[in-house]
Amino acid sequence: MSDLIxxxxxxxxxxxxxxxxxxxxxxxxxxxxIVSELNLIERDATVNVVIIRGAGKSFCAGGDLNAMADKxxxxxxxxxxxxxxxxxxxxxxxxxxxxxxxxIIASIHGAAVGAGLGLATMxxxxxxxxxxxxxxxxxxxxxxxxxxxxxxxxxAIGYSRAMELILSARIFESEEAMRIGLGHHLVICExxxxxxxxxxxxxxxxxxxxxxPTKAVQLTKSHLQQSWHGDVNTxxxxxxxxxxxxxxxDEHVQAVRDLQK
Numbered sequence: 001m002s003d004l005i006x007x008x009x010x011x012x013x014x015x016x017x018x019x020x021x022x023x024x025x026x027x028x029x030x031x032x033x034i035v036s037e038l039n040l041i042e043r044d045a046t047v048n049v050v051i052i053r054g055a056g057k058s059f060c061a062g063g064d065l066n067a068m069a070d071k072x073x074x075x076x077x078x079x080x081x082x083x084x085x086x087x088x089x090x091x092x093x094x095x096x097x098x099x100x101x102x103x104i105i106a107s108i109h110g111a112a113v114g115a116g117l118g119l120a121t122m123x124x125x126x127x128x129x130x131x132x133x134x135x136x137x138x139x140x141x142x143x144x145x146x147x148x149x150x151x152x153x154x155x156a157i158g159y160s161r162a163m164e165l166i167l168s169a170r171i172f173e174s175e176e177a178m179r180i181g182l183g184h185h186l187v188i189c190e191x192x193x194x195x196x197x198x199x200x201x202x203x204x205x206x207x208x209x210x211x212x213p214t215k216a217v218q219l220t221k222s223h224l225q226q227s228w229h230g231d232v233n234t235x236x237x238x239x240x241x242x243x244x245x246x247x248x249x250d251e252h253v254q255a256v257r258d259l260q261k
Contacts, residue, residue, distance in 0.1 A: 003030035005055075006037050011048040011210040012203060013041050020056025025064035026115060028074050031089050035096045042100060048210040048217070051202050052123060053107035053195070059132070062114025062147075086146045090115060094148040097122035098225070101218040103209050107202035108132055108183075109194040113171070118149035121156045121182070124221065127202040128183040129194035132174040140169035155228070157181050213251035 005016040015037055017024035041047050054060055067073040074085045097104065106112075106123035111133045120126055120134075136153060138145050145153075145166065154162040157180045165172070177183045185205065189197035209217060219242040227235035246252055 002033065003027050004033035004037065008047065009203065010207070011046065012051060012206045013037075013044075013047040013049070014051045014053065017052070017054045017060055020054075020058075022064055022066070023058040023061035023111060024054040024056065024116070025061045025067075026074065026090060027064065027067075028089065031074070031093055035092050038096050038100055042102065048102060048214050049206040050102060050104045051107050051199070051206050052104060052119070053199055053202070054110065056110075057195075058110030058116075059106070059108045059112040060116030060119050061111060062116040062118070068141075090147045093119070094122060094152070101222050103206075103217060103221055105202050105206050107199045109198045114138065115145075115147040115149060118145065118147045118152050121149070121152040125185075125205060126183045127185040127187065127198055127205060128174045128177055129198035130174050130186060130188045131191055131194065132177070133171050134173070134177050134182070135169065135171040136166045137169035137171070139167060213246070213249070213255055215249050215251055216246045219246055 001018065003018055005018050007014045007016070015034065017030065019025060019027060019030065038050075041050060063075070064073065068075045071077075074089050075082070077085065103125065104123045105125045105127060106120045107127050108120055109129040109132055112120045113133065113135045114137060117134055117136050136145060136149055138149070144150070150162065150166060153165065156162075157165075161180050174183065174186060178186050185201055187194075187198045187201045223235075223238050223242050226238055230238075
C-alpha cells in the first residue's frame with residue numbers, strides 16, 4: 001500500500017499520509033511521493049487548493065524512531081551520507097513547499113510532533129482538532145531540527161517562542177497552539193471523531209479559497225512568500241508587477257462585473 005494517498009474533491013486535492021501504524025512517520029517513499037505529487041498538482045489546472053492530513057490517529061509523528069534506532073532508511077550511513085539523506089530527502093519537502101504557489105491547508109489531529117510539526121508549519125493554513133499534541137523535542141533525542149523546523153516554527157510563531165518550545169522539548173496542546181498563533185481554526189470535537197471533524201472544517205476553508213480567482217490567489221501567496229524577508233520597496237515592486245498581471249485577466253474582469261450586478 002502507498003505511503004501517500006491522493007484524492008480530489010472538486011478543486012481541492014487531498015494528500016493523506018498513510019503510515020498509521022507508526023503515526024504517519026516519514027519514510028523515504030513518503031518523502032518522494034509528497035514531492036512528486038506536489039509537482040503534479042502544481043501543473044494540474046483542476047486543482048486550486050491542497051489539504052494534507054494523516055490516516056489513523058495522528059497527523060504526523062515526524063521521524064520514524066524504529067528506523068532511527070536501527071540506523072536504516074533515511075537514518076542509514078555515516079555522517080556525510082546522513083547529510084545527503086537530509087539534503088536530498090526530507091529537506092526536499094521543505095523546499096518544494098516553499099516554492100509551491102497553490103495554498104496548502106493542514107488538517108491536524110492526534111499529534112504533530114518533530115518533523116510532523118515542521119510539516120504543519122510548512123502549510124499556509126492550519127486547522128487543528130481539540131486535544132491535538134504538538135512538540136519539537138529534537139534536543140531531547142540529541143538532535144537538531146534537521147528538516148528546517150527551527151526556521152519554519154520561528155516564521156509561524158516568532159523567534160522567541162520557537163526558541164523556547166524547541167529548547168524545552170515540551171509537548172503542548174491545541175489550546176496553546178491557538179494562543180501562540182500556530183493554528184488558524186480550532187475544531188472542538190471528541191477524540192474518536194477528530195480526524196473526520198477537523199477534515200470537514202479544512203475542506204470548508206479550502207472550498208472557499210478554491211472558488212476565488214485562481215491567479216490572484218496564487219500570486220497573493222507568492223507575493224507574501226517573497227516579501228517576507230525583503231524590505232518595503234521590494235514588496236511594493238512585486239505588488240505592482242503582480243497587480244499588473246492579474247488586473248488584465250478574465251477572472252478579474254468577471255469578478256468586477258459580478259460585484260457590479
